[in-house]
Amino acid sequence: MTSIAKPPVRHPSLRTNALGLTIRDYEGGMSTLCAGCGHDSVTAALVQAAWELALPPHRAAKMSGIGCSSKTTAYFMKQSHGFNSVHGRMPSVTTGAAAANRELTYIGISGDGDSLSIGLGQMAHAIRRNVNMLYVIDNNGVYGLTKGQFSASADIGSKSKRGEPNEQPPIDPVLMALAIGATFVARSFSGDKKQLVPILKAGLSHHGLALIDVISPCVTFNDHDGSTKSYRYTREHDLEVVQADYVPIVAEITLPDSESEVRTVQMHDGSAIRLRTTAPDYDPTDRASAVAHIRACQVRGEIATGLLFVDGESHDMHDRLKTPESALVDLPFSQLCPGAKALDSLMNRYR
Amino acid sequence: MNRVNDFAFKIGTVNGTGSASANGLLMRSIFRMGIPVTGKNIFPSNIQGLPTWYEIRVSKDGYAARPSDIDLVVAMNPATYAEDVATVRAGGYLLYDSSWPMPKELLREGITILGIPFGRMCVESFEGDRERTLLRNIAYAGALTALLGIDMAVVETLLEETYGKKPKLLAANHTAIRLGHDYAREHLPCPLPFHLEPMNATSDSILMDGNTACALGAIYAGATVGAWYPITPATSLMEAFGAFCEKYRVDKETGERRFAILQAEDELAAAGIVIGAGWAGARAFTNTSGPGISLMQEFIGLAYYTDIPAVFFDIQRCGPATGMPTRTQQADILSLAYASHGDTKHPILFPANPGEAFELAVAAFDLADRLQTPIFVATDLDIGMNDWMVKRLSWNDAYRPDRGKVLDADALDRIKKFSRYDDVDGDGIAARTLPGVGGKGAYFVRGSGHDKHAGYTENSAAYKEVVDRLLRKFAHAATIVPKPVFTLQDDAEIGLITIGGCDAAVREAADRLRKHDLAVDVMRIRAFPFGEEVREFIESHERVFVIEQNRDGQLRSLLAIELGVPRDEMIPILDYGGMPLTAKVVVDAVSSHLAGVPA
Numbered sequence: 001m002t003s004i005a006k007p008p009v010r011h012p013s014l015r016t017n018a019l020g021l022t023i024r025d026y027e028g029g030m031s032t033l034c035a036g037c038g039h040d041s042v043t044a045a046l047v048q049a050a051w052e053l054a055l056p057p058h059r060a061a062k063m064s065g066i067g068c069s070s071k072t073t074a075y076f077m078k079q080s081h082g083f084n085s086v087h088g089r090m091p092s093v094t095t096g097a098a099a100a101n102r103e104l105t106y107i108g109i110s111g112d113g114d115s116l117s118i119g120l121g122q123m124a125h126a127i128r129r130n131v132n133m134l135y136v137i138d139n140n141g142v143y144g145l146t147k148g149q150f151s152a153s154a155d156i157g158s159k160s161k162r163g164e165p166n167e168q169p170p171i172d173p174v175l176m177a178l179a180i181g182a183t184f185v186a187r188s189f190s191g192d193k194k195q196l197v198p199i200l201k202a203g204l205s206h207h208g209l210a211l212i213d214v215i216s217p218c219v220t221f222n223d224h225d226g227s228t229k230s231y232r233y234t235r236e237h238d239l240e241v242v243q244a245d246y247v248p249i250v251a252e253i254t255l256p257d258s259e260s261e262v263r264t265v266q267m268h269d270g271s272a273i274r275l276r277t278t279a280p281d282y283d284p285t286d287r288a289s290a291v292a293h294i295r296a297c298q299v300r301g302e303i304a305t306g307l308l309f310v311d312g313e314s315h316d317m318h319d320r321l322k323t324p325e326s327a328l329v330d331l332p333f334s335q336l337c338p339g340a341k342a343l344d345s346l347m348n349r350y351r
Numbered sequence: 352m353n354r355v356n357d358f359a360f361k362i363g364t365v366n367g368t369g370s371a372s373a374n375g376l377l378m379r380s381i382f383r384m385g386i387p388v389t390g391k392n393i394f395p396s397n398i399q400g401l402p403t404w405y406e407i408r409v410s411k412d413g414y415a416a417r418p419s420d421i422d423l424v425v426a427m428n429p430a431t432y433a434e435d436v437a438t439v440r441a442g443g444y445l446l447y448d449s450s451w452p453m454p455k456e457l458l459r460e461g462i463t464i465l466g467i468p469f470g471r472m473c474v475e476s477f478e479g480d481r482e483r484t485l486l487r488n489i490a491y492a493g494a495l496t497a498l499l500g501i502d503m504a505v506v507e508t509l510l511e512e513t514y515g516k517k518p519k520l521l522a523a524n525h526t527a528i529r530l531g532h533d534y535a536r537e538h539l540p541c542p543l544p545f546h547l548e549p550m551n552a553t554s555d556s557i558l559m560d561g562n563t564a565c566a567l568g569a570i571y572a573g574a575t576v577g578a579w580y581p582i583t584p585a586t587s588l589m590e591a592f593g594a595f596c597e598k599y600r601v602d603k604e605t606g607e608r609r610f611a612i613l614q615a616e617d618e619l620a621a622a623g624i625v626i627g628a629g630w631a632g633a634r635a636f637t638n639t640s641g642p643g644i645s646l647m648q649e650f651i652g653l654a655y656y657t658d659i660p661a662v663f664f665d666i667q668r669c670g671p672a673t674g675m676p677t678r679t680q681q682a683d684i685l686s687l688a689y690a691s692h693g694d695t696k697h698p699i700l701f702p703a704n705p706g707e708a709f710e711l712a713v714a715a716f717d718l719a720d721r722l723q724t725p726i727f728v729a730t731d732l733d734i735g736m737n738d739w740m741v742k743r744l745s746w747n748d749a750y751r752p753d754r755g756k757v758l759d760a761d762a763l764d765r766i767k768k769f770s771r772y773d774d775v776d777g778d779g780i781a782a783r784t785l786p787g788v789g790g791k792g793a794y795f796v797r798g799s800g801h802d803k804h805a806g807y808t809e810n811s812a813a814y815k816e817v818v819d820r821l822l823r824k825f826a827h828a829a830t831i832v833p834k835p836v837f838t839l840q841d842d843a844e845i846g847l848i849t850i851g852g853c854d855a856a857v858r859e860a861a862d863r864l865r866k867h868d869l870a871v872d873v874m875r876i877r878a879f880p881f882g883e884e885v886r887e888f889i890e891s892h893e894r895v896f897v898i899e900q901n902r903d904g905q906l907r908s909l910l911a912i913e914l915g916v917p918r919d920e921m922i923p924i925l926d927y928g929g930m931p932l933t934a935k936v937v938v939d940a941v942s943s944h945l946a947g948v949p950a
């Protein structure tokens with residue numbers, strides 16, 4: 001654990017984004033996680049993605065549950081409001097906040113314990129509602145904060161630090177999300193920033209819930225030989241099956257002829273993502289195809305990563321609720337209260 | 352002896368057979384005749400086939416409590432004949448369906464049995480099982496018009512209003528009413544010695560249930576987010592909110608809907624949604640009952656410790672566990688007051704009837720924003736689901752929501768530093784900002800230990816500063832929540848303390864006791880935390896009774912814990928069998944206590 005304060009030096013040569021902000025403006029408090037914890041790399045990738053997207057920090061809200069992973073919302077975007085709620089319940093708090101104010105960008109950070117054990121129900125129902133949010137699971141196969149018990153994502157045969165193998169089958173958030181209708185599903189690795197940053201950008205631009213399962217090793221409790229969530233195991237078994245490029249709104253989308261197998265998915269906000277798969281028969285805009293391919297990888301012992309599925313036609317919670325374009329919190333009281341006359345005439349119904 | 356406009360009758364049927372419309376018709380007819388009336392639906396936790404009753408009390412004096420005696424039972428369900436015969440007070444009447452004979456062994460001395468062959472008449476007059484069953488109910492309503500002197504013109508107007516657009520149904524209902532009416536007229540002693548005569552005592556009143564009233568309160572207070580998980584007896588609150596939203600909150604041109612109702616996956620999620628929405632600046636609420644409150648505990652503590660406004664309607668039912676879901680109780684008082692782990696306490700409002708439920712629902716949203724904390728509105732099944740006669744609800748267009756201390760961008764510009772939990776005003780309430788505001792307004796909500804700047808802490812002093820502020824806020828709450836309602840008599844040495852829906856029965860009991868030359872004062876608690884006037888009432892009475900609907904005397908305990916008054920000096924009157932309280936229970940308990948106490 002470390003809590004040495006970084007000196008707040010502002011490097012004069014730091015580049016600025018479209019808002020004139022440097023990457024430092026997207027940083028948060030000093031991390032208190034173990035040195036080398038995968039979660040810190042996810043934080044760094046998020047900072048990078050938000051900066052590149054020129055997301056106005058004050059228009060974002062950082063949401064989390066409880067766990068080492070959930071703590072990380074304090075370590076980025078200090079100019080954003082943040083809500084570190086209760087264990088496993090980030091999805092419902094975010095659902096409520098998003099219902100009240102749809103204009104903010106919701107960044108939800110969770111852990112495999114937070115989302116796949118105690119919070120499995122809440123995660124599933126946030127997916128079903130298609131709350132417009134980024135939903136990152138920092139997945140390390142253990143409960144880091146309570147010192148290394150197996151979580152529900154631990155693979156059969158994966159060994160604990162003391163050498164005991166896990167015997168229960170894992171819950172794969174990616175397959176589960178696909179099964180219950182998620183509209184954006186990705187998997188990545190905290191050690192692969194090159195892959196993770198574009199996926200985060202695409203996820204932030206998605207209109208609906210973007211679920212990103214990030215294998216994020218716990219150096220203290222689950223990075224030993226015999227663990228299937230260690231840095232080494234993940235590097236050796238990671239197979240990028242879909243490569244995603246994020247194309248910002250301003251860029252014109254032109255596809256070189258040679259890349260006919262590239263699929264372009266237009267995002268709701270005008271940006272686009274270009275998806276390149278390794279297998280010609282894998283269409284990441286087709287749910288069944290995505291499921292089949294991920295399963296096939298699993299059987300071969302490979303961890304399929306990349307932006308595995310995206311639905312360009314996604315309808316989010318507000319589309320279904322038919323709420324106004326602007327936030328409910330901004331509606332004037334006069335549009336909410338029917339007034340004295342209406343009440344008086346209503347009373348005649350109760351006679 | 353003829354009794355006019357002062358009696359009660361009870362109808363026993365089988366649930367799922369459509370008797371609700373017949374009973375509603377009777378209630379509303381009496382009400383439209385200008386006579387004060389209340390109805391209590393005593394229904395099973397079941398969809399079809401079990402016994403269900405409806406009690407209607409007519410009271411020229413306006414007593415709204417459940418009747419202490421039943422003058423007439425309409426026994427339409429052979430399965431409950433024995434019980435129904437036993438229910439009739441001595442000298443009363445029982446009306447049954449004589450299409451099938453009543454077993455001799457059920458007959459009782461001292462009551463008059465009246466028979467009408469409803470079943471046979473309906474078979475002769477109508478086609479199809481379903482229609483016959485439904486109209487058999489309307490036929491007993493028809494018989495009661497004759498037996499009790501209900502104005503036929505009023506009944507016909509109501510039928511017209513209900514079925515005007517369905518001429519076939521209207522005609523069938525009309526026929527059924529006549530069948531019952533005419534048969535009773537011809538064969539039975541009409542009207543009975545207790546009956547109705549038109550009055551003019553209901554023109555400024557309505558018949559409404561508390562869940563509808565709470566929903567209207569949420570609409571008028573400007574609530575935009577409602578999250579819930581279905582549970583009896585709370586369900587109809589959100590259903591009513593939804594219906595009012597459809598009526599008042601849908602833009603006619605664009606179809607845009609100015610509300611979000613989220614049926615959550617469980618009560619935990621419902622609480623989380625409300626807290627998330629409250630944090631984001633919406634007026635948000637959930638409606639639930641005891642089991643849901645149990646599930647929400649962790650979240651309630653989070654909102655308490657992080658100063659987030661939220662409104663919880665708890666429509667109490669008989670616990671513990673699933674208990675008796677369709678029976679009433681007031682047994683969540685303590686679990687609401689101290690909901691969640693750690694040191695927590697929460698304001699609770701206790702309406703006595705649907706009229707007050709509307710007012711207090713609106714107040715709850717103002718208090719939640721003002722105090723930045725969960726506010727509970729505790730009603731119960733009796734208030735929530737039964738139709739009560741209350742004054743027409745009214746609204747003052749000058750009302751503006753009290754959004755409490757919220758700093759917008761301009762206000763933030765004017766201050767040097769924003770510290771989320773800094774008690775600048777000394778009332779325990781620190782100003783908040785809403786997400787999205789920018790500038791120096793950003794802060795981090797955490798349920799873990801935090802200092803007054805909302806920063807993480809494990810430092811004792813910094814932690815205590817925050818929880819001590821919450822205690823100051825609670826003390827401040829005691830000065831702004833609704834005060835008790837006092838009904839005082841001259842020089843009374845006895846004080847009756849009660850709460851919520853017991854009000855009607857307790858005030859009726861007070862009147863009866865007075866008739867027996869016993870003066871009593873009544874204090875009806877309307878909110879927790881208690882103000883000083885509550886202590887003064889207790890201390891200024893020789894003997895104090897606490898009347899409530901739970902086994903353990905929860906209100907009494909809460910008074911003792913919070914005010915330091917000696918618990919055992921307050922005499923408990925506890926009625927917790929699941930039925931609304933009657934004046935008789937109170938009168939008997941007070942009288943027998945006084946009789947047994949040496950002078």
Ligand SMILES: Cc1ncc(C[n+]2csc(CCOP(=O)(O)OP(=O)(O)O)c2C)c(N)n1
Binds near residue numbers: 151
């Ligand atoms: C209701 C409740 N039960 C238990 C805990 C204890 N607890 C804190 S974090 C945690 C597990 C976190 O695991 P995960 O989400 O995988 O996060 P990680 O620390 O591995 O990043 C548990 C069980 C809690 N905070 N709340």
Ligand code: SF4
Binds near residue numbers: 032034036037039217
């Ligand atoms: S215990 Fe594991 S998950 Fe937690 S901070 Fe340390 S390395 Fe990261």
Ligand SMILES: [Mg+2]
Binds near residue numbers: 111139140142143151
């Ligand atoms: Mg974990």
